Amino acid sequence: MKTIDIVELSHRTGLPASTLRYYEERSLISSIGRKGLRRLFDATVFQRLALVALGRSAGFSLSEIEAFFSSDGSASIDRKLLHEKAAEIDHQIQMLQQVRDGLLHVAECPEPSHLECSRFQKMMHIAAKKQARAAKR
Structure with missing residues (x-):
């Protein structure tokens, strides 16, 4: 499984590292470990961040977007x-x-x-x- 550190993730998504850390704090994304002081993420983080971006562009709050994800981490959007x-x-x-x-x-x-x-x-x-x-x- 390919991992990506927070710096590269920030660069590739355009989101500041502080936003990524905040999203992790809100359980919108989750790191899989660390390399030194840098958080590491697996490739599924891009899909989760895309879902967050879509939710934000539709006007959903972060609290509402949190509900898009099941306890197991899969997407489960209430129709x-x-x-x-x-x-x-x-x-x-x-x-x-x-x-x-x-x-x-x-x-x-x-x-x-x-x-x-x-x-x-x-x-x-x-x-x-x-x-x-x-x-x-």
Whole structure:
């Protein structure tokens, strides 16, 4: 079995060694030993790191990604969780499309000032409400 030390792993993945150590601390990856002071990993670490990267790019937290792995270290992703995340992303897309459409309207609004645009006023009001709700949490 080919092993790779943490320096080479860092170089090949672009992740700082500190992140790799943190991922090991969180049990997302595990070293198989040491060579001097350097941690050693087997080749399966690339697949695990790829799964972590995919999870992060989909917006999963590290805690959620930890649940992707069984106690034996194999990947075991809850399909219900994937559906929930996809629905969450769909909601974010809808919200961003609304924001984009509002911004485009305001950019082309014939009113002499943005503050005189009723749609812009509505957008500011909604944003202020959301901020106030978030602050209460």
